[in-house]
Ligand SMILES: NC(=O)C1=CN([C@@H]2O[C@H](COP(=O)(O)OP(=O)(O)OC[C@H]3O[C@@H](n4cnc5c(N)ncnc54)[C@H](O)[C@@H]3O)[C@@H](O)[C@H]2O)C=CC1
């Protein structure tokens with residue numbers, strides 16, 4: 322759900338602004354709206370999610386109405402409209418992965434983190450959710466972690482343990 | 493060993509870099525096309541090759557290119573469809589990860605043939621690593637003079653950009669993809685007009701799958717006629733098959749179209765048989781959107797001959813006993829798998845991915861999901877199967893884009909071929925839940 326009442330102030334760092342300008346340059350004159358999806362990814366990579374303030378600034382930058390940004394951000398599954406855990410483990414839950422144990426792995430991750438799908442662990446580090454086919458069905462079960470969408474393939478309970486330990490260690 | 497045209501050098505260390513790709517003969521097709529061929533010559537070669545769209549619909553690529561409108565003073569675009577989201581399909585990701593320059597080279601040749609000076613590769617947003625890989629490959633090609641202004645002194649200019657999507661299966665449908673590339677929600681447009689007449693920004697546009705574009709490289713290098721000698725009948729050339737599910741060796745394989753399904757599943761050159769010594773129960777041969785077939789029907793035609801991996805052979809028998817090659821997403825089910833559960837899983841996928849524009853699709857996919865879920869949970873009724881078939885019929889053919897059909901066919905075919913299993917869920921509710 323879109324949280325338009327959110328008033329978190331956001332200031333785009335200079336590097337983000339120049340990246341956005343570069344992206345806008347990829348399209349013909351007057352077609353700057355084409356830059357919307359890539360720019361939303363860049364903004365989300367910086368702030369972890371898309372607040373309405375951040376989206377309003379994107380609208381301004383592209384010279385379009387704020388509603389045009391909200392429309393897009395709510396349509397696509399990759400944009401987070403609320404703050405999430407630092408690491409969101411996105412596990413594929415579609416048919417081919419389920420043939421080789423994806424559901425069990427997802428249950429295992431839930432148990433291990435001690436939260437339900439979509440919730441954030443108390444330390445703010447992790448959440449997980451099921452997502453649809455990630456085009457890696459031959460290496461199932463698989464999960465990905467944004468913002469660079471690193472893939473972890475052929476998951477087992479042991480490899481999940483290792484991954485979570487590693488991510489904790491990164492702190 | 494079958495011939496490899498796309499993956500020949502896949503195991504060469506460093507083949508993802510410009511330098512090694514070039515040493516292995518890369519970018520020869522660009523040199524040949526731009527220096528020795530007219531744009532029409534290139535289109536003609538592709539026509540002769542018989543290459544058909546590898547995104548799933550199998551429309552002849554050369555014919556699509558020749559349909560591109562060319563009004564004066566209006567730019568034309570080439571857009572590569574790298575949205576790959578069809579459950580069971582992962583070949584495009586594989587190709588882009590390991591041999592990104594094959595796609596870049598194909599994009600240059602195809603853009604030249606179509607007269608496009610700005611081209612886009614629309615990659616599904618989850619493939620951020622592949623976005624980075626392609627951006628790097630583009631920078632390398634540009635540095636070497638294969639992109640930018642006046643490529644190889646030919647007078648042809650080309651800028652190539654990579655566009656990440658936002659996570660939505662429907663954006664693989666070409667007109668939804670174009671909407672998305674214009675910065676909008678991915679709602680498919682009504683066709684016709686086809687993109688070849690009115691596509692990106694209303695301009696003439698060709699949308700082609702990653703593999704179709706990469707295949708243009710061997711077509712130009714070998715010549716269309718040579719390419720057409722590979723394969724069988726109207727299924728020419730090689731095809732990447734994504735193999736998943738209960739196989740001993742899942743993965744991406746390049747096959748010559750026309751090998752037998754049996755060989756593909758059981759030979760050591762390909763999938764090496766079913767995992768854990770189990771028996772094959774069923775196959776979804778062309779990605780989740782195509783009808784599922786039980787083992788006997790996928791291996792053999794009704795007349796007892798072996799079924800082949802080709803557009804024609806896989807669809808032989810129509811929907812009664814056949815299926816489709818589709819995008820080449822080959823999903824194998826062993827004897828322990830529950831067809832009802834898988835059908836529900838796919839139905840949930842389509843209900844989740846429907847863009848919501850047409851009511852038969854928006855409502856119908858949701859209904860099918862609910863009914864299948866209750867069957868799976870052992871709470872179904874014996875009338876549910878007929879209900880599902882009736883809902884699927886009401887969706888089929890009544891929607892703006894084929895996502896509706898793609899949701900309907902798997903359900904209808906699962907009930908057609910595995911009705912006993914559905915009935916069993918109704919009559920054994922306790923056992924079904926376990
Ligand atoms: N690769 C994947 O991840 C997925 C693939 N699919 C496949 O997509 C297929 C359906 O795709 P559609 O694009 O709806 O099929 P389509 O048959 O409408 O079009 C196929 C291609 O030919 C072009 N075309 C057809 N007639 C034309 C004409 N008269 N003039 C100019 N161009 C023409 C279209 O523009 C399009 O590029 C399904 O068969 C399914 O297998 C579906 C879901 C996912």
Ligand SMILES: Cc1cc2nc3c(=O)[nH]c(=O)nc-3n(C[C@H](O)[C@H](O)[C@H](O)COP(=O)(O)O)c2cc1C
Nearest residue numbers: 545546547573575576577664665666700701704895
């Ligand atoms: C719901 C839906 C999803 C699709 N997804 C893809 C896709 O991910 N990749 C793709 O190449 N084609 C996809 N297609 C097919 C495209 O609409 C189009 O036919 C294809 O990109 C044309 O390229 P080709 O002729 O090279 O196959 C999809 C079609 C539908 C109806």
Ligand code: SF4
Nearest residue numbers: 847849850853891893
């Ligand atoms: S068939 Fe479904 S996905 Fe396609 S346009 Fe209609 S509602 Fe959208």
Ligand code: FES
Nearest residue numbers: 413418455457458
């Ligand atoms: S079904 Fe999980 S990656 Fe395709």
